[in-house]
Amino acid sequence: VQLQASGGGLVQPGGSLRLSCAASGRTFGSYVMGWFRQAPGKEREFVSRVSWSGGSTYYADSVKGRFTISRDNAKNTVYLQMNSLKPEDTAVYFCAASKLYVPLPISPSSFDSWGQGTLVTVSS
Numbered sequence: 001v002q003l004q005a006s007g008g009g010l011v012q013p014g015g016s017l018r019l020s021c022a023a024s025g026r027t028f029g030s031y032v033m034g035w036f037r038q039a040p041g042k043e044r045e046f047v048s049r050v051s052w053s054g055g056s057t058y059y060a061d062s063v064k065g066r067f068t069i070s071r072d073n074a075k076n077t078v079y080l081q082m083n084s085l086k087p088e089d090t091a092v093y094f095c096a097a098s099k100l101y102v103p104l105p106i107s108p109s110s111f112d113s114w115g116q117g118t119l120v121t122v123s124s
Contacts (some may be wrong), residue, residue, distance in 0.1 A: 001025045001113045005095045011085055017046030019080040021095030021115055027093040029053075029073040032098045034111055035080045037091035037120075044094070048108045052076060058106065063089075074091070085122045 007019040021033070034049035048059045048069040057069050066085075071078040078095060096111035104111065 001029065001031060001099050003094070003095050003097060003113055003115035005093065005118040007113040008093060008120045010121045010123065012124050013085060013087060013122055015085050016081070017084045017085065019082065019093055019095075019120075021077045021078045021080075021120060023078070023097065028076040030099065031113075032100075033071055033113075034091060034096045034098070034101045034102070034106065035068075035069060035078075036096060036108060036111075037089075037093045038117075039088075039091040042091075046108075047093070048080060049102060058104075063064070083115050085120075087122050090115040090120060090122050092119050102107055104123060 008015050008078040009015050018044050035047040036044050038044040040049040046060050050057050050069045050071050054071045060106045068081040092116045095115040098111045
């Protein structure tokens, strides 16, 4: 599957953004989808994942209660709604897909397809 992330930008602390990740192909509904982020000089870290159907979601503690992941299988798209953004959320955000079950703890190595990344900057 090919992935295309979009929706990043500059936002003030406390603001909101919604990221989108559009997938190619007719088997999108068979993939577990995830979001990761990578800040300058840091390793890529897990943000959130959603199950094939969208019925199960999981979040990193750092974003729990502020971010919401969802998917629309009819549109081949996964979303990340980000609210109450903080400067420490600044990073390049990547969407990722996995054909297999993704065990805990969730790591980048569990995903085999990646989008190109979209930059989110939280600054006043």
